[in-house]
Amino acid sequence: MSDIKHRVIFQPHNKMIEVADGENLIRAAMEAGVHINASCGGEGVCGKCRVILEQGEIEGGTEKLSDEDREKGYCLACLSKVKSDLVVRIPVESNVDASVLNIATSPRHTAKIKEFRLESIREQGLLIPPVVKRYLELPPPTAQDNLADVTRLLNFLKIRHDEHRLVVELDVMRQIPDLLREGDFKVTATIIRAVREDGKNHITRIEPGDTTNRNFAVAMDIGTTTIYGEVLDLNSGEVLSSYGDFNGQISYGEDVISRIIFAEKDGGLETLQKKVIQTINHVLEKIIKKASIKKYEVATITLAGNSTMTQLLLGITPRYIRRAPYVPASTLYPPFKASEIGIDLGSQTIALLYPGVSSYVGGDIVAGVMGSGLYQSDKLTLFMDIGTNAEIVIGNRDWLACTACSAGPAFEGGGITFGMRASKGAIEDFSIDPVTFEPMIMTKGNVRPKGICGSGLINIVALLFENNVINNRGKFNQELNTERIRKQDGIWEYVLVWKENSQIDRDITISEPDIDNLIRAKGAMYSGAMTLLEEVGMHINDIEQIILAGGFGSYVDLAKAMTIGLLPEIDPQKVIYLGNGSLLGAKMSSFTNLFRRNVGDVLKMMTNFELAETPSYMDHYVSALFLPHTEMNYFPKLKERMEARRSTVCKATKRDEIL
């Protein structure tokens, strides 16, 4: 989308929102918190999202309408693209009080995205490049000056570039005599700097001529599900290419526990190591090709993953990770040659692995803590990486406490009847008409719905709750006058999409057991944070900032996440979305050794708590098995909103009854 912005005013709500040129009109409504009945996810088949264009210009939206409707100014919101400032009228039943319209949904708040900027690191004086390239014009040897080739090289790196404590590995040494002469004694040396100033600096490559303008690294996130890689230009700070693919281990188990079980089988560890390396090499092939560089030009590859992924990558048995007392093999890993474990880069490309804290707070989380700058923050921060294994870090620049909890797979669509990953056809956004209880459904890719993804689930449950369709224990209000709430095979459910509008030839519903799974997942996380805070003598209301990491956080409507009690109630402006924190940390470590210098201290700061060993956890957990929580006072704004809504809807309903 372009940078051009347009203002869209929705009537009769009288709500205005600014959107980018070309934005889908129904998404604009969703952003503005304006409800439009819409069941087909944006594919234009249900025909329910008819709106009247009163002013301005749209693109599309009328293809599927009759000439009569078109003449009246109707268009289908889900097929319309905003091309100018607009005034759009939503046809509402005349008997609905406008006051109800304004409580439909609060405007969406997704988190601010933390961006990486090399310049800002440089400006802050934090740039300690881990890789430097040095061009040298050496005097060729003579009878009077016949120093060894390596000695000549090192001497001049010292004299001309003030480089010290240099080590030349055998592989490089083998190439030096011919390379020096091939390059007429004009060469470029690649130096990988020690993390600390008293360490050794390794010369990992010598090239003929001046190649200082070509200095690259790879950052990679080794996720249980997905592996993401980026090629970085170390000179400019740019990401030259990126690519993600499913971790090839996935066919041996979806989560870390099933992987560990497989690794314990005969040959299992070797198989899993081979699979992850295959995926890594596939990702590398893609990003290296796309970036138009050569494998051997990659000086370092920085990898971050959870403890199980890290141990499997290195071929270290993860057996003791899943057995009490849950001991990882190591938390720190020495730099090693990427080729040593079969990573297909240069023979001298150095692999750096993010250190972890414990069996369940691994390198991915430490990378996120580093990448987010949490460890340097003044503010008491809650860091959450939401997933099946959810990790929580609380603290600031003075102290850090961390833990992991098993939230279950609900956030990734697991254990939910129509749950699915956030791919095409997944319901990701939702609103509900507070009177008719008709839904507004948005899917990924604007196609007919197939199922519900994690963020969709949160939005659905939050709005069902705010509209009193379900109560604080997640049970349906069985007295509401809508055919969408029904009991099927003894289970109460709400029909999100009728069969004919779905892709799957079945009604798509959300049931009480689905909601229960979500409540338990969010309860595990929230109570984890509560417990951690209590352990350090603080309270959840002290939280000044939230950082969300993981693929999940990008599309979560923060207000909704607070409504269901997944996140503590806080000004949404104070929530930062990190994106892939693991990749971000890996990337930042590729650009500056400052991170690797600091990470040792951060590890020492990060006190790990095992929730299973913390007696108060179970109490906190039980209290959190409500929407949003047994203690509504932790959610004062929600409480106020719900009270206001109740009285408004009540009044509106009463007027209906009077009429």
Next chain:
Amino acid sequence: MSDIKHRVIFQPHNKMIEVADGENLIRAAMEAGVHINASCGGEGVCGKCRVILEQGEIEGGTEKLSDEDREKGYCLACLSKVKSDLVVRIPVESNVDASVLNIATSPRHTAKIKEFRLESIREQGLLIPPVVKRYLELPPPTAQDNLADVTRLLNFLKIRHDEHRLVVELDVMRQIPDLLREGDFKVTATIIRAVREDGKNHITRIEPGDTTNRNFAVAMDIGTTTIYGEVLDLNSGEVLSSYGDFNGQISYGEDVISRIIFAEKDGGLETLQKKVIQTINHVLEKIIKKASIKKYEVATITLAGNSTMTQLLLGITPRYIRRAPYVPASTLYPPFKASEIGIDLGSQTIALLYPGVSSYVGGDIVAGVMGSGLYQSDKLTLFMDIGTNAEIVIGNRDWLACTACSAGPAFEGGGITFGMRASKGAIEDFSIDPVTFEPMIMTKGNVRPKGICGSGLINIVALLFENNVINNRGKFNQELNTERIRKQDGIWEYVLVWKENSQIDRDITISEPDIDNLIRAKGAMYSGAMTLLEEVGMHINDIEQIILAGGFGSYVDLAKAMTIGLLPEIDPQKVIYLGNGSLLGAKMSSFTNLFRRNVGDVLKMMTNFELAETPSYMDHYVSALFLPHTEMNYFPKLKERMEARRSTVCKATKRDEIL
């Protein structure tokens, strides 16, 4: 031989020598400087070495004599073993003046052998062990203490053993989780210490239980001709086993230059690397078996070799070593895993390579300088490694100058008509009757002669010269009355062994071209030393100590080496024989990091001179192409001896003429 000593008095010379019980009588005579005609090398076939036993007891010696001779008290010296104090009479022609007998040869002086004693290093406080084994009884992890395995290990190495700056490599990390549990958390860690205190210490092995009593290393000399290895017990300082074998590269050329030429051919470098590794592995197999240890118990292997051998071992092209301006690839090599180049030890065994100075002063010489303690000596020392490529180091603890000269292969038997290596049947000792010019020949293994080895050649030429059989330009005195001096195919020669007493069915001779080759070889070395001294503003008479290294030095009669002008004239007590200096240095570095700490400074101290670039070298060389030198004043004792001899022989000869 036992420790029992006997005194042997030779008559009519009236010379006494103390020898070990069981010593061969002819060797005793040689040591005493008493000439006995003997041609067959000690096999008892020529029958010339008949002596009369006047007092005492011998074993053997009479097997090949007639009963008549036996009754008269005769025995063959070469077959007799000394079993008590003896008086032995040599039957001499009655017309020889006894005074002549006393000038036959000076007593033999071989150099004192430098011995390695771990205790003395320890007593001097110089023991900084490069490898330590630490036994730990770790508390097993619990829910309250579930530190990572590696963290637990490192913490307790710190607490219990004050070990810091530890690094665990991936290979070892892979084994730790299972090993710790297998050993019930009682384990022994092998730590390879950094050379300097601020370096990293590497944990290279973890074993269940207490294995601190098993701590081994290998020291190895990678010679152009031979590879020697020793298994060392790092706890006791003992050499557990040793073995030497010909370098498998030998079939691709005898000397470094021909190896370099081969290495430049297609696939040549790979072949030579493979061959030397094969030999190394063969030697390792032998010594490891003999020492009853396991491959993986070898913590380090320290290797020393010349620059070409070192580069071939590492697979680094030696191309530029043989081309002006003679530039080696490197002089320092980082520690690496022995397995990286195919050395068949543990996967974590660390290989350490001795650094060198230049293309022709390599790690073998630096090892010798370190092993001999030259770099710590107060005395101005001349260090010589005699061979085809002879290396010379001069200096003391304040400064060191070094050079190499191409002496040619004469010292190793090359370019000498009947030259051979010092193996069985090689003439290694010689004396000559000053009147009859009959020889006394001793061979390696006391068998009939096959040829002449390096030390034999020196002895022969020295005595021919002292007895005026040859002049100071190595030309025969054609007027001497003996059939042993003859002109054959236009070349003058001396017959050492008649055909019937040789193993090769030919007369064994030494010819003028042979002598010329030796003179050029010794001239190259002596003038190298002269030049080096002159460059640093000193003179050869300032030399206070000589250290001889290389296989060659063990049996050289120092007086003879001075007579021919190979060594400067010095008290033989001040000559130390190092044996295999390369192996000695490697061994000492295996026991104490002190050597590795010092070697960097020693390298900086060692100023390298290229003789080809030093104009005065050619003048010195030309002056040294005489026996012993154009300047007899550099050899005052020899001068005095020769003048005395000349007058004695002259008188004796005159008396003959009168009679």
